[in-house]
Amino acid sequence: MVRFFGALVGMGFIAALLWSFGWGVNAQLTETHTQSVEHRFHQEPRDVAFSTDGPFGKFDRAQLQRGFQVYKEVCAACHSLGQVAFRNLADLGYEEPEIKAIAAQWQIEVPSINPDTGEATTRKAIASDHFPSPYANEVAARAGNNNALPPDLSLIVKAREGGAPYIYSLLTGYQNAPADLPAEARPGQGLHYNPYFANLNIAMPPPLTADGQVTYADGTNPTRENMAKDVAAFLTWTAEPNLESRHRTGLAVLIFLLIATILAYMAYQNIWHGGADRRVRQTGPLDPENQAKSRAAKKEAGIKG
Amino acid sequence: MSFPWAQQYSPKNSFMRWMDERLPLPRLAYNAVGAGYPVPRNLNHFWNFGVLAGVALTIQIVTGIILAMHYAPVGTMAFDSVEHIMRNVNQGWLLRYAHANGASFFFIVTYIHIFRGLYYGSYKAPREMVWLLGLVIFLLMMATAFMGYVLPWGQMSFWGAKVITGLFGAIPLVGEPIQAWLLGGFAPDNAALNRFFSLHYLLPFVIAGVIILHIWALHIPGSNNPTGVDIKTPQDTVPFHPYYTAKDGFGVGLFMIAFAIMLFFFPNALGHADNYIPANPLSTPAHIVPEWYFWPFYAILRAFTVDFILPAKLWGVLAMFASILLLFFLPWLDRSPVRSGSYRPTFKMFFIILLIDILILGYCGGAPAEEPFVMISQLATIYYFAHFLIILPLLSKFEKTLPLPTSISASVLHGEKQEAAPLEVARPKRRPRAAPAE
Numbered sequence A: 001m002v003r004f005f006g007a008l009v010g011m012g013f014i015a016a017l018l019w020s021f022g023w024g025v026n027a028q029l030t031e032t033h034t035q036s037v038e039h040r041f042h043q044e045p046r047d048v049a050f051s052t053d054g055p056f057g058k059f060d061r062a063q064l065q066r067g068f069q070v071y072k073e074v075c076a077a078c079h080s081l082g083q084v085a086f087r088n089l090a091d092l093g094y095e096e097p098e099i100k101a102i103a104a105q106w107q108i109e110v111p112s113i114n115p116d117t118g119e120a121t122t123r124k125a126i127a128s129d130h131f132p133s134p135y136a137n138e139v140a141a142r143a144g145n146n147n148a149l150p151p152d153l154s155l156i157v158k159a160r161e162g163g164a165p166y167i168y169s170l171l172t173g174y175q176n177a178p179a180d181l182p183a184e185a186r187p188g189q190g191l192h193y194n195p196y197f198a199n200l201n202i203a204m205p206p207p208l209t210a211d212g213q214v215t216y217a218d219g220t221n222p223t224r225e226n227m228a229k230d231v232a233a234f235l236t237w238t239a240e241p242n243l244e245s246r247h248r249t250g251l252a253v254l255i256f257l258l259i260a261t262i263l264a265y266m267a268y269q270n271i272w273h274g275g276a277d278r279r280v281r282q283t284g285p286l287d288p289e290n291q292a293k294s295r296a297a298k299k300e301a302g303i304k305g
Numbered sequence B: 001m002s003f004p005w006a007q008q009y010s011p012k013n014s015f016m017r018w019m020d021e022r023l024p025l026p027r028l029a030y031n032a033v034g035a036g037y038p039v040p041r042n043l044n045h046f047w048n049f050g051v052l053a054g055v056a057l058t059i060q061i062v063t064g065i066i067l068a069m070h071y072a073p074v075g076t077m078a079f080d081s082v083e084h085i086m087r088n089v090n091q092g093w094l095l096r097y098a099h100a101n102g103a104s105f106f107f108i109v110t111y112i113h114i115f116r117g118l119y120y121g122s123y124k125a126p127r128e129m130v131w132l133l134g135l136v137i138f139l140l141m142m143a144t145a146f147m148g149y150v151l152p153w154g155q156m157s158f159w160g161a162k163v164i165t166g167l168f169g170a171i172p173l174v175g176e177p178i179q180a181w182l183l184g185g186f187a188p189d190n191a192a193l194n195r196f197f198s199l200h201y202l203l204p205f206v207i208a209g210v211i212i213l214h215i216w217a218l219h220i221p222g223s224n225n226p227t228g229v230d231i232k233t234p235q236d237t238v239p240f241h242p243y244y245t246a247k248d249g250f251g252v253g254l255f256m257i258a259f260a261i262m263l264f265f266f267p268n269a270l271g272h273a274d275n276y277i278p279a280n281p282l283s284t285p286a287h288i289v290p291e292w293y294f295w296p297f298y299a300i301l302r303a304f305t306v307d308f309i310l311p312a313k314l315w316g317v318l319a320m321f322a323s324i325l326l327l328f329f330l331p332w333l334d335r336s337p338v339r340s341g342s343y344r345p346t347f348k349m350f351f352i353i354l355l356i357d358i359l360i361l362g363y364c365g366g367a368p369a370e371e372p373f374v375m376i377s378q379l380a381t382i383y384y385f386a387h388f389l390i391i392l393p394l395l396s397k398f399e400k401t402l403p404l405p406t407s408i409s410a411s412v413l414h415g416e417k418q419e420a421a422p423l424e425v426a427r428p429k430r431r432p433r434a435a436p437a438e
């Protein structure tokens, strides 16, 4: 019965699948297939190394500070870092007074209320505030950016398949649209051609336009490449501030587990294939001692067998 | 225990004796996973995976309970509360990554455990109940993981929930009301998030309960083994403790190493980047895909592209559910009296094809719904159903099987299983050769 109905159900599914498959083959044969424009022009992120790569990866504090400077002077005009507080800058090596100063001098104020009237207003940021958005709300943000929304950048490195190399490639990837780009894929009003962006045309105006746009305190040459790389490194930190302790804990845990597993293996081998003196003594009913006891008990109770 | 030669618990001191007479918990443990449970001496490493699934469940429950102390199941706060765990809770990143990767590892070990059963015929008499209860656990796991993935309330959480609950919408007439009833609204929102959290907290404990039944049912006939031959004499077995506790200990070590490598060095490799974008009902992601462990089923769902008597979408939903539910009938579809695939050469060949087929389905399920992936999943789905519903029933009628060893110990003597315990171990020095006691 089960097998009969099973076969019936199976044939049903197979028939429906063959039907779909047939139409699929038909479509393949009759329709002409053109590659989508994105498919043809989209580029994978460029290869670029970061100090956080690999199991021993660490943050380069000087680079993070430079990246923070790029964020502060360029990106913060449009992008918030809602998951990150000013006080977290201590991780980058800033001292408390410096952090307080950075917060107090931040260009964008944070929303607040007037303590006397209760009216909505803004105030200077303090260390416990998170990096604010320059826009009061999404509508304002879109209005100021050609109807596109500048995303919060806190998690952007983890929220894009390509990670930090993608951010770096995106920032350095602005270029003139290639001549053979079909008309319908050309950047419209307020859009910019960038082959690293998923749909090729991005609403963000090129943020890093010229070498020397920021002046690095540590003397590093602020080329566009360097600025892009530094801010990508900084955004790696905002996305995964615990990366270093994760790597450190991971190595310690692995060393512990390796030793524990080797010991477990030795115990296993010892028990299964150990020498005669290591045999496990059985104390069950097969133990002659127990058998004698059991016989005696049965005899006493008058049970045969 | 059904083996007359199983060792009996004898309390080692007066406290344990006192305890044993009042609440015989130590005796229960002794009989379940101690020296009182005789186990075939020839189990290979595939028999580690049941214990590993238990370890994975424990990891999920422990990390999950602590996560729940910091998590807020509210649409406007859920995403930020998970980030709060990642950034501000002590070792929160460790808990959260352990829980997220733990779910993947839970599925990896469970899949291996299931395929072990499929190959060695562990679903056959007298272990049908063990198999059926295992499938119940598997269904509960899938529900738990699906609802857990919704909790961080990222883009994939939201759109995954929408697509999966949308499947119910394919059912004629009652579909749409059922979908709205499941979600508590027309689209996933606060109501859905709240009930998913409640159920996600509950189901793991239901799973734990079903696991107890699963193991109880297993202990009636005892474990199957790589030869599939029944246990006949005491020589065929060794006590679970210390033999398999030691072997499982080593297995747990390897499992933890693999787990730690993913958790500490590739914590997001198994996840989807889009889930780090807060849920946004107005912006549909380019490719909506579930977690990797659902990919084969997702491929089956999407393989039906053209209406055929019934709407294509309904076929997809039916096939997806059928692909799992048919496993409940497996003990009665495959009637071959030989359990182990090692003695069924034709079965073995089809089994390997099935494995490859499911890997292909998994790959297609993770890929965008474009050609050639759709056509490949159609062929692979055909094989999947044909394997279980047509090939296996026919095979059990017509195939030629190899001669079975007369007993487990005989197969060990002939060196068929290198891993088996050598025959002289685990036997008291002066024990009579044959015949159990009594």
Ligand code: HEM
Residues within 6 Å of the ligand: B057, B060, B061, B062, B063, B064, B065, B066, B067, B068, B071, B082, B096, B099, B100, B103, B106, B141, B144, B145, B146, B148, B149, B150, B151, B152, B200, B201, B203, B204, B205, B207, B271
């Ligand atoms: C069968 C066992 C379980 C499985 C397979 C499972 C699976 C999952 C999955 C896949 C996620 C999403 C992971 C992410 O991306 O963050 C998740 C999240 C979560 N789970 Fe579980 N889980 C299990 C048990 C539990 C238990 C027992 C609890 C609590 C008592 C729990 C509480 C949570 C919480 C609070 C979250 C949201 C926090 C987060 O996203 O990390 N889970 N679970």
